[in-house]
Amino acid sequence: MNGAAPAQRQGAPLLEVRGLSKSFGAVCALQDMQLAGHEGRIHAVMGENGAGKSTLMKLLSGVHRPDTGTIRLRGRDVAFDQPRDAQKAGISTVFQEFSLLANLSVAENLFLGRERDRTHRLSRAEIRRHTARALAALDLQIDPDIRVGALSVGEQQMVEIAKGVLADASVFIFDEPTAALASHEVEILFALIRRLASQGKVIFYISHRLSEVFTLCDDITILKDGRFVTCVDTATTTVDAVIQGMVGRPIEELFEPRTGLFGPVLLRADVLAGDASPHPVSLELREGEIVGIAGLEGQGQQALMRLLAGFQPALAGSLTLGADRIEAASARARMAKGIGFVPESRKDDGLFLSLDISANMASAELARRPLLSWVPHMGAQIDAVMHQLGVKAPDAWTRVIDLSGGNQQKVVLGRWLHAGASVLLCEEPTRGVDVGAKREIYRQLRSFAAQGRSILVTSRELPELIGLCDRLLVIRSGRIVAEMAAEIATEDALLRAALPSFESDAA
Amino acid sequence: MKGKPEVPPRRGLIARFRVDAFWFRQRGAALSFATLTLMVALLGVTVPGTFFSAVNLSNLAAQLAPLFLVSLGQTFVLLGAGFDLSVGAVISLSSAILTLDMADPVKIPIAFAAAAAVGLVNGWGCVHLRVHPIIMTLATSSIVQGFALLLLPTPGGVAPQVLVQMASGTFLGLPVGLYWIIAATAAAIWLVHGTTFGVQLYATGQNPQAAWMTGIKAPRIRVMAYVISSLMAALAGAYLTGRLASGDPNVGSALGLDSVLGAVLGGTLLSGGVGGPIGTVAGVLIIGLMNNGLNLANVSPYYQFVVKGVLLVTAVSLFRRKEAGL
Amino acid sequence: MSAVLRMLPPAFWGLSLVCVFAAFTQPQFLSLSFLMILLRQAAPLGLVALGQTFVIANRSLDLSVGATIALVNLIVAHAMWKGYPPSILIFLALGTGVVIGLTNGVLVTVLRGSAVVVTLGTAAIITGLGFLYSGGAPGSSVPEVIKWLGRGRIGVVPVSGLVWLTFGIVAWVLLRRLALGRYIFAAGDNPSAATYSGIPVNRTLLVSHVLSGFFAALGGLVLTGLVGTGALNLGADYVLSSIVAVILGGAVFGGGAGGAVGTMLGTALLVMVLNLLTVFGVDEPGKLIVQGLVIAAAAILYQQGRRGG
Structure with a gap:
């Protein structure tokens, strides 16, 4: 980062990733990755499909284990063997591929794995009440008892988001959350993410939609071919520069010329x-x-x-x-x-x-x-x-x-x-x-x-x-x-x- | 896509089974109870005197208790998208252990520990070594049956007195089998519908990977289901040993498959995540009433095989699956 | 080379090991005359296991083979067929197997019932029908031709062994040389991908079940000839044993390995081990334990190999 970090990013990051690598068989999905999340800032992670964004997030959320490298949370090294460990450490992930269970109700899904409060097991009534509140916060009118499999894709995505929010974590990861959302739902989501940031949470927002990233995010980390390219302040960069970083090569090189000859x-x-x-x-x-x-x-x-x-x-x-x-x-x-x-x-x-x-x-x-x-x-x-x-x-x-x-x-x-x-x-x-x-x-x-x-x-x-x-x-x-x-x-x-x-x- | 769905405050009965998560998972059970009601009505009309007689009903309770125990246990495994073919052998093994020449306070715990060990091995093989449940439990079934025959080559031995007392006669005017049934059913319903484990079992059975990603210890849940199934089988073995007052190394052989039948007839799907012990109660009663009814109507016992087979095939054909095969 | 090694079923290694072991401890075990006795004993199971190979490679299971064997036995031994030409009886027995297989296949593919439960159900129905047909008292009029099939010899070679070998070749052709076999292995490995490749998944599975029914009936015929009389519950232990032979043969749920040869080796291994145990004075319980351990070991090895790479 060469000391070029803007003023708002001073201080130790809450979550810091260094030298992270991960291979699947012969394919190197992520190599020597770095990432720093500061409290209260929305941090976009951008890159083409296959650039390693999802792998990075899966390492942070404990789905995969890194081959090398460290993840530091509040200055301490952490290692996650399973998603549960990451969740306990306060990292909440809204996965791109739904992790909702179609046969469970909305309420059951939201409280799956955290049916226990700090002191006691939550009663069904409490779970329903909490669920209703979480859904209301997202401006969602969904019956908590409804089976998730009976919801539309967009509704399921919002439930997935509600689940992440309910986790009361300090780090939130959103992996392409708007892919299935209607525009007004996107607005609600953005308002919610901004509110979380204002509460001092670290937000990682994965997307390749430039317009969203530029309206929502404070920092942008760019990945290419599984490697870290750069980390920039949104205020000091341009759309063209980001695209240049993501693609890094003229598009013509990647694609064959069109023939224009049709039968x-x-x-x-x-x-x-x-x-x-x-x-x-x-x-x-x-x-x-x-x-x-x-x-x-x-x-x-x-x-x-x-x-x-x-x-x-x-x-x-x-x-x-x-x-x-x-x-x-x-x-x-x-x-x-x-x-x-x-x-x-x-x-x-x-x-x-x-x-x-x-x-x-x-x-x-x-x-x-x-x-x-x-x-x-x-x-x-x-x-x-x-x-x-x-x-x-x-x-x-x-x-x-x-x-x-x-x-x-x-x-x-x-x-x-x-x-x-x-x-x-x-x-x-x-x-x-x-x-x-x-x-x-x-x-x-x-x-x-x-x-x-x-x-x-x-x-x-x-x-x-x-x-x-x-x-x-x-x-x-x-x-x-x-x-x-x-x-x-x-x-x-x-x-x-x-x-x-x-x-x-x-x- | 509609932005704000209209949520009707109350749903109709049919819609509730489709939309409401709890009722969706119990829709098979509802069907089973409807069938059961029809059967009771039919028996009440055709053989009213004999069917509703106290002797018949208490015989029924005594006969059905072991099937209740194993079917309820099997339900846990099926909910977790597993399959346990070894329960019959575990029943036989516990019967063999319980009639060993040992002190009661020693052999009773050993019988249950052995069953739990079988469940652990089943779970470990299916979950951690990823062997197909049918193959894994087929293998353990053979091994466990071998040990049962090794310990008790022919029927005989002496059952612990405490089991004999608990498994025969009446208590407060009701057959003791009924108390076993009620206790096991209550425990199973509580585990599935009243605990965190229950919700997590439904989640794991639906999609183990997704359940794991939400932070559930899905592998452990699945192993626990196998252990519960084995322990319930051991209980069934204990009941049978007490009732017969002696051991039999083949006592469980028929019950293994019937346990699947009871759960499946009760609306628990083999694909996992749908069904539950409430339905299993109906499923087991359907089997019991069918056998009982055919007996009372003096139908050749050979027909019972045919009827049972037809029931089984009908039950699995009711809920059409996406894929054909296992 | 590694590809060739991978194609060798677990039974190949097991059989080599058992033969070496037998050569050192019980050399008479490997004499020609004793091997021929083993062959005669293995043939009925071998036939049933060949049928089971089709369904297991196709990611299904046939638990009704035992009941099919029993029904075939009761039909063949029934006194009512006395005086009829044996060819009609053989035709009837094999036809019964095909009908049973067809029923299983339709229930599994059209109604999409779980193969485990469906074939358990048909097994119960077949058993009941067998009891009703025989009235609980099996007949004893097994035609000489069928007895010859089960017990006869041509030179030193048992006829049943030749039948097994012949149908082993038939099964090998079906599985390894015809489109059907490719479909079976493809659908067994990934039914969804098979559908998207245009493979007729349901028809393939149906044919697999029909073949399993046919082979079970054939095995039942040979076994009836070997036993020489009608018997209730004949072949009950063949359900488990046939599955064991297929697992040892390596044709588990697609996988690509195993097949007819693997299953024949698997059958040979199973029969060898069980007889060796008898020689060493191990009784039924010990055999059950060894059999279970062998299934578990083969399945675990197979699964680990599948995950690796």
């Missing part, structure tokens, strides 16, 4: 609607085109992808692949006709972790064969796909559990290359993938499209969508509300279309 329409959805996506959607994918779907968290991206892939039955409208009508076909039949699907959660829905690369890559091609058909030897084709994608592994018999995230993602992509898919429906293509592998994946997607096929992509990363795609669709509440060419699209314009608050010409 005829390959996939066309016409007022297609399903159970989970009741609003009819129409869209077209041309040969050679990569189309991105932008939107806030949980606006129906997933439902749309799964409707197109056939995992949700179509209730109305039509879907055409080439010359074939396929809206009545099952997912399996659509895949046989050339639709490929890359699910968002690689480990849960994408990979056969304890099987080898060969079995993982062959699965989609094999799935087209009858149950009792002879499986030919496919070693040469698999090797060719591995080589083409640059999968880093000794051979095709390596288990995918032993691969890095980037290589695992390449295996999932390779599955559809091997199966000869003509349309790829790709959810979050670079989630949990390091920067080098990201570039490789972008290159592969572009070359896939260049062969006269097309790709539909969803991503939480707006820069990724803008850089990767030819055309962008913005989805809000299950409706496609805007469309723009990626060349002229900006994050600002996309967000404007995606946020309900910017809506002026409501239909």
